[in-house]
Amino acid sequence: MHDLFESVYDPAQIEEAIQKHWVKSKIFEAYEDESKEKFYCLCMFPYPSGRLHMGHVRNYTIGDVIARYKKMKGFNVLQPMGWDAFGLPAENAAIENQTHPAKWTISNIEYMRNQLERLGFAYDWRRELSTCDPSYYRWEQWFFTRLYEKGLVYRKEAEVNWDPVDQTVLANEQVIDGCGWRSGVPVERRRIPQWFLKITDYAEELLDGLDSLEGWPESVKTMQRNWIGRSVGVNITFTVDGARDNLEVFTTRPDTLMGATYLAIAPDHPLAQEFAGNNEAVRKFLDDCRETPVSEVDFEKMEKKGVPLGLSASHPLTGDPLPVWVANFVLMSYGTGAVMSVPAHDQRDWEFATKYGLEIKQVIEPENDEDIDLKTQAITEKGRLINSGAFDGQRSSEAFRAIAAELKLRNLGIEKVQYRLRDWLVSRQRYWGCPIPVLYSDKDDILLEQGEKLPVRLPEEIDLDGVTSPLQGSLDFLKSVGSDGRVLRRETDTFDTFFESSWYFSRFCSYDAKGSMVDGRTSYWMPVDIYIGGIEHAVLHLLYARFFHKTMRDEGLVSSNEPFKKLLTQGMVCKETYFRKHGAKKVYFNPSQVETETDSKGRVVSAILKSDSNPVEIGPVEKMSKSKNNGVDPEELIKAYGADTVRLYTMFASPPEQSLEWSDSAVEGASRFLKSIWRLVKRHVDRGLLASAKNNQNLPTSLQTIRRQIHETIVKVSDDIDRRYKFNTAIAAVMELVNNLSRMKVEEDASQQVRQEGLEVTVLLLTPITPHITEVLWRALGHNEDIADTTWPSVDRSALIKNENNIVVQINGKKRATIVLPLDCKKEVYESKAIEDPNIQKYLTENSIVKVIVVPNKLVNIVLKPK
RNA sequence: GCCGGGAUGGCGAAAUUGGUAGACGCGCCAGAUUCAAAAUCUGGUAUGGGAAACCAUGUGUGGGUUCGAGUCCCACUCCCGGCACCA
Numbered sequence: 001m002h003d004l005f006e007s008v009y010d011p012a013q014i015e016e017a018i019q020k021h022w023v024k025s026k027i028f029e030a031y032e033d034e035s036k037e038k039f040y041c042l043c044m045f046p047y048p049s050g051r052l053h054m055g056h057v058r059n060y061t062i063g064d065v066i067a068r069y070k071k072m073k074g075f076n077v078l079q080p081m082g083w084d085a086f087g088l089p090a091e092n093a094a095i096e097n098q099t100h101p102a103k104w105t106i107s108n109i110e111y112m113r114n115q116l117e118r119l120g121f122a123y124d125w126r127r128e129l130s131t132c133d134p135s136y137y138r139w140e141q142w143f144f145t146r147l148y149e150k151g152l153v154y155r156k157e158a159e160v161n162w163d164p165v166d167q168t169v170l171a172n173e174q175v176i177d178g179c180g181w182r183s184g185v186p187v188e189r190r191r192i193p194q195w196f197l198k199i200t201d202y203a204e205e206l207l208d209g210l211d212s213l214e215g216w217p218e219s220v221k222t223m224q225r226n227w228i229g230r231s232v233g234v235n236i237t238f239t240v241d242g243a244r245d246n247l248e249v250f251t252t253r254p255d256t257l258m259g260a261t262y263l264a265i266a267p268d269h270p271l272a273q274e275f276a277g278n279n280e281a282v283r284k285f286l287d288d289c290r291e292t293p294v295s296e297v298d299f300e301k302m303e304k305k306g307v308p309l310g311l312s313a314s315h316p317l318t319g320d321p322l323p324v325w326v327a328n329f330v331l332m333s334y335g336t337g338a339v340m341s342v343p344a345h346d347q348r349d350w351e352f353a354t355k356y357g358l359e360i361k362q363v364i365e366p367e368n369d370e371d372i373d374l375k376t377q378a379i380t381e382k383g384r385l386i387n388s389g390a391f392d393g394q395r396s397s398e399a400f401r402a403i404a405a406e407l408k409l410r411n412l413g414i415e416k417v418q419y420r421l422r423d424w425l426v427s428r429q430r431y432w433g434c435p436i437p438v439l440y441s442d443k444d445d446i447l448l449e450q451g452e453k454l455p456v457r458l459p460e461e462i463d464l465d466g467v468t469s470p471l472q473g474s475l476d477f478l479k480s481v482g483s484d485g486r487v488l489r490r491e492t493d494t495f496d497t498f499f500e501s502s503w504y505f506s507r508f509c510s511y512d513a514k515g516s517m518v519d520g521r522t523s524y525w526m527p528v529d530i531y532i533g534g535i536e537h538a539v540l541h542l543l544y545a546r547f548f549h550k551t552m553r554d555e556g557l558v559s560s561n562e563p564f565k566k567l568l569t570q571g572m573v574c575k576e577t578y579f580r581k582h583g584a585k586k587v588y589f590n591p592s593q594v595e596t597e598t599d600s601k602g603r604v605v606s607a608i609l610k611s612d613s614n615p616v617e618i619g620p621v622e623k624m625s626k627s628k629n630n631g632v633d634p635e636e637l638i639k640a641y642g643a644d645t646v647r648l649y650t651m652f653a654s655p656p657e658q659s660l661e662w663s664d665s666a667v668e669g670a671s672r673f674l675k676s677i678w679r680l681v682k683r684h685v686d687r688g689l690l691a692s693a694k695n696n697q698n699l700p701t702s703l704q705t706i707r708r709q710i711h712e713t714i715v716k717v718s719d720d721i722d723r724r725y726k727f728n729t730a731i732a733a734v735m736e737l738v739n740n741l742s743r744m745k746v747e748e749d750a751s752q753q754v755r756q757e758g759l760e761v762t763v764l765l766l767t768p769i770t771p772h773i774t775e776v777l778w779r780a781l782g783h784n785e786d787i788a789d790t791t792w793p794s795v796d797r798s799a800l801i802k803n804e805n806n807i808v809v810q811i812n813g814k815k816r817a818t819i820v821l822p823l824d825c826k827k828e829v830y831e832s833k834a835i836e837d838p839n840i841q842k843y844l845t846e847n848s849i850v851k852v853i854v855v856p857n858k859l860v861n862i863v864l865k866p867k
Numbered sequence: 868g869c870c871g872g873g874a875u876g877g878c879g880a881a882a883u884u885g886g887u888a889g890a891c892g893c894g895c896c897a898g899a900u901u902c903a904a905a906a907u908c909u910g911g912u913a914u915g916g917g918a919a920a921c922c923a924u925g926u927g928u929g930g931g932u933u934c935g936a937g938u939c940c941c942a943c944u945c946c947c948g949g950c951a952c953c954a
Contacts (some may be wrong), residue, residue: 047954160952171952173891219871223949226870233912296950300868421951428952497954536948538871542952571873571948598894619881623947652892653879657872661879661948665894673892679907719883729881732891739891808887813935839921855931855932859886 002531005685006218009678011642015772026120027788030078032524039075040525041067042505043577044541047080048088048108052115054624055534056571057634058650058660059181061769062570062727064121064650068768069721071122078525080115080508081123083109083133086433086497088171094432094464094614096456101355101432102460105132115635118334120536120771121641122788127511131500137434139224139328139517140453140499144437146555152198159268159294162190166304170470171427172295189290193267194427194493195436199547202775203228203419206546209564215530215566217657220538229420236340236413236841240324243271247313247324250335251417253859254407255399259363260340261353262323263313264306266332270323272309281307282326304352316412317403318389322476326485329552333422343378350378363387364396370627398423424544427494431470433494438488439480447482456490469493501541502548505531518557521836524603527560535569561841573650575630577619578607588629591664621661632662644770651727651769672737674773680742681777684755687746691780692757696799704799706744710758711799713737715831718763718792722823727769734765756781764793770786798814809834810861813844827854834860 001021004014016511022028032038043063046056060081065080090101093796097104109130109426116123129136143860147153159171169192173179199206207228210221223356224724225440233252241249247263265272267289276282281724285307292302292489306327313322322340329348330339343353343360353360362374364383372379377867384398407413427436435456435500437449449456459477462470469476480488503517509525510518542564549563589609596607607616626629637646649670654660696704713733720730744751762780767787779788802823807830809817819827831852834840840862 007930044954049954084954089953169952172950175952223871227950294952297868300950302868307877425951430952458910496952498951501954534948534954535872536954538932539949540951541954638920654922658880659873663893666879669893677905702898724883726881726883729883729891732881806918807885808934813886813933818887851934853886855886859935861886861934 001776002774002779005682006034009675009773010265010641011674011772014118015118015643017421018156018775019117019277021786022120022122022788023777025786028079029126030080030124032078032521033076035522036074036076038525038528038529039067039070039077040509040528041070041077041079042508042528042531044531044537045084045501045504046112047084047087047089048105048112050111052112052634054634054650054662055570055664057097057119057646058573058656059534059570060116060119061647061650062568062656062725063166063530064119064647065721065727065768066530066725068122068531068771068788071788072764072767072790073253074720074791077122078509079121079123080127080511081121081125082127082504082508083130083131084114084303084497084501084504085130086494086500088173088430088432090432090810091430091464100460100462101464102458106434112444118638119634119647127505129502129506130496130732131434132351134430134455134457136504137500138729139507140434140458140495140503141437141449141454143503143517143552143555144495145450147197147551148448152201152551152667154196154198154423155193156196157191158194158196159191160191160194160429161187161293164188170519170803172293175293176297176300177292178293186291187293187302189292192429194425195438197424197547198424199424199544200308200419200421202550203230203421204548206421206543209546209550209562213562213565213567215570216564216565218543220535220567220569223538224788225338227421230296231418231420233416233418234407234413235336235416236316236407237411238316238340240271240311240321241321243274243311244333245271245272246746247338248336249338249340250416251340252418253396254380254413255385255391255394255396256363256387257315257403258339258391259342259344259361260315261343261359261361262341263327263342264325264327264330264339264349265309266350267326268332268335268599269337270327272326275309275311279310284719285326285328292328299329299331302755304348304355306352306356308791311569316407316410325356334420343373345378345380347378347380349743359396359515359862361387367395368463374570388712389612409570410731420843422499425545427470427490427493427501429457430494430560431464433497434458435471436491436493436495436697438491439482441482441486442489447488450630465568472565481611498541498544500550502545503552505545505563506549506666506681507550518552519652522557523559526558527562528564528596529629530566530568531564532568532570535571536656538569548846567790568656570656571654573622573633573660573662574621575624575662576621577628578609578616578628579619580616586619588619588627590629590631592620592632605720612626623659624662632664638666641667641671644674648674648731648770651730652731655726655728674770676742677738677777678737678773681759681763681780684746685780686754687752690749690752690756693750693753695756699754700749703751706740706758706801707796707799708760709737709740711767711795714761714793714795715800718795722766730765732768734762738762761793805857807834807857808859809837809840810859811840812864813861816840816843823857830854830856831858834862 041063043059069079071077085105090105094101108480136232137412153731162176163170163183170180175187181185200267207230210224231252233250234254236249238247238756267286292298303629306325307328308322310799311324313324315322339351344362365386366381366383385391385394385399404415414738437456439447463473464470469492478490480490497846506518506522509522513519513761545563578589583676587626593610594607596604598604607618609616622628650669717730720726743756746752746755763777764773775787804820804822807819807821810816817837819837820831848864850863850865
């Protein structure tokens with residue numbers, strides 16, 4: 001590999017040779033080793049959509065930098081990669097391109113694996129897995145049967161978006177403005193029986209567990225807490241005249257019970273269904289409600305409407321009659337599907353009551369005597385009770401308990417903890433997913449496939465038309481015969497793809513286990529030490545994965561309580577957009593086809609399309625996407641600059657959690673930096689190699705200063721990679737070091753030795769980020785071992801010692817001078833030296849100083865009397 | 868609508884615990900090198916004023932706390948992510 005160090009840096013050549021070397025030396029294969037501390041570094045696996053995009057490159061480079069760093073720090077590192085291979089796009093692509101989802105997916109995987117290899121990621125490829133492989137999904141089918149036996153799985157009717165023309169179920173994504181994306185007609189809600197996992201049984205633990213996740217961003221934990229949505233309240237029973245059953249409502253504000261003026265129930269509440277028959281207006285209302293798509297956004301944005309059901313309930317404490325309404329904003333899936341409405345103290349109830357002329361009765365007055373006009377809004381804050389009979393004068397918190405106790409005494413209410421979290425609906429009416437291993441008899445008895453019968457494989461011969469599920473059309477798949485000779489019908493729904501992504505990280509550890517879902521190796525590697533992926537997964541994927549992991553723990557399959565110790569969420573990759581308007585429609589042009597003109601300060605003033613030289617409009621910077629045609633193809637960049645430059649640029653452009661704005665010229669800059677290091681090492685080596693400096697003995701001050709910079713850079717870069725995950729500032733620090741090393745005058749051996757040390761440190765610090773070029777430079781600097789296998793440089797503490805500091809002198813908080821002082825001097829010295837400074841003197845008049853604030857080794861602030 | 872996040876030069880960004888705003892890079896300007904260009908090297912570059920020293924202003928908007936605020940508090944604007952069938 002020494003022969004790769006030629007006079008000109010040629011990334012294509014060296015990267016290929018070094019990648020081959022890594023494969024041959026099996027350097028990234030991970031084995032369990034109890035004598036070493038393990039580190040499991042994982043990035044969210046990709047959906048094989050066809051080609052790698054910049055978001056992937058960024059995600060996987062972040063992971064690779066951390067994995068390689070940890071390896072150099074002596075950890076036993078596992079970094080695997082696989083494919084989240086089931087999903088809707090494969091079915092769409094299959095219809096569009098007249099191919100099979102499996103074929104399309106597998107060829108995408110082949111292509112994208114090559115692209116990943118070309119980027120030089122340190123994966124243990126032996127562990128590669130694909131979720132559409134029966135040897136993978138058989139275990140989730142098996143696990144589903146285990147959960148069924150434990151009572152954590154059930155079948156229940158649930159609503160789906162139904163396209164009445166195509167006669168098919170639509171994903172939320174396929175509903176555009178309330179209409180089917182192909183048919184264009186309004187979708188309907190339809191109830192069909194589906195499978196659920198009882199995630200709500202784990203709600204408490206999922207909530208409490210967040211407190212132990214110290215390595216997770218607070219924002220993600222807050223989102224999960226809000227999603228789980230624990231609230232404490234009371235289930236109150238109202239009797240309804242003429243109805244079979246009592247009406248139960250859940251409320252978090254029993255203190256406002258005396259202000260309830262009506263009840264509202266969900267359109268699909270049994271009581272509404274029961275009484276709709278003899279009421280034309282109610283029937284029509286329920287029909288209208290079926291036209292809102294099932295997504296929460298549509299639900300929240302719709303106009304709040306209702307109709308009186310014509311029934312009267314009686315207040316549990318006063319016996320007063322309360323009208324029962326059906327309202328479209330009440331959710332059947334939360335609480336009991338019915339609410340008591342207190343318009344004086346709930347804003348939504350207030351709006352509803354105002355709209356329909358219902359009574360508004362105030363029962364709480366604010367404690368701080370705030371003047372809120374009930375004619376304009378509700379009083380939602382807690383306070384003191386009024387108009388509440390025996391409860392008058394109590395505070396909300398006291399009244400909560402008193403009223404709950406009174407209801408309990410009358411057997412009309414019980415305290416209850418309610419979660420917003422709903423059970424996980426895992427059924428999908430699609431082909432390209434893992435078959436749910438269930439059979440039904442002609443009487444709809446449920447039988448689960450077991451043992452030898454698993455996996456239930458997806459049939460390969462299918463007919464995809466985008467309308468009916470191909471599984472329903474496949475007679476061989478549908479029909480089965482039970483052990484007793486009964487003819488059975490197979491479940492045609494497949495699992496939600498979040499099912500596969502909820503446990504793949506455990507399977508990576510036991511990737512080749514034949515007889516079980518996972519084995520003891522998983523206990524060695526789990527939990528994942530750092531998990532890196534998009535912020536868009538903050539709730540769903542990350543909550544399902546935590547839940548699934550806990551169910552696996554309770555089955556004795558894994559030993560940790562949480563799957564991901566640390567979470568790093570990365571931002572999006574963005575790029576400017578260019579377009580022309582054709583009427584209302586915008587036609588976007590890829591930035592590579594556009595030429596911009598700048599003014600004398602480099603400001604972009606106009607843009608033209610290269611092909612016709614006519615102007616195009618400049619749009620905002622947006623997430624790279626097909627629809628905005630602003631994607632940059634990683635493959636072309638790698639061809640032009642090499643993987644190291646692409647890796648360096650994506651790490652340098654912005655910190656991982658922020659969005660990254662792509663700039664082609666800044667990529668050029670990254671490439672320039674690597675070339676300049678190459679040249680510097682060349683120049684250095686040509687002078688003749690000497691052993692690197694080891695300490696400050698016999699070195700002149702100028703070289704001691706350089707050694708201090710070298711070791712300060714090690715401190716800075718280690719902290720940035722290990723603790724802060726700020727690779728951009730780590731790179732900036734290395735750039736500064738390289739700038740200093742290339743400017744230093746090397747005449748005698750001592751400085752050549754210091755520069756040798758500096759260059760070795762530079763190359764080591766850059767290795768996690770640009771591992772190919774550093775492998776070559778490491779050998780050029782006189783080493784024979786692989787740099788990827790070398791240890792991270794250690795800090796010479798004695799080189800860091802400083803004798804003086806620059807101290808800022810402020811007047812009234814504004815910087816007016818800097819002075820140089822020895823370390824840790826007395827407060828009086830700071831004061832007198834600051835006041836002596838000529839720049840400060842001119843601001844001072846007799847007795848003008850009020851006080852002086854000294855921040856040791858940093859700053860002096862002189863506070864003057866106001867004039 | 869609800870939940871979470873963001874806003875700093877021409878641009879990407881830095882400022883880690885309330886203590887020098889703009890490190891590092893891109894772009895731009897000037898110079899060196901060159902027959903010329905590319906590449907490379909050197910210097911400059913927040914805005915306004917000034918020959919300079921320096922002065923004033925400046926971190927989305929409006930208020931506040933503090934000796935001192937990009938950082939903390941209150942109110943708002945715009946942008947982004949998620950909202951349970953995209954992954």
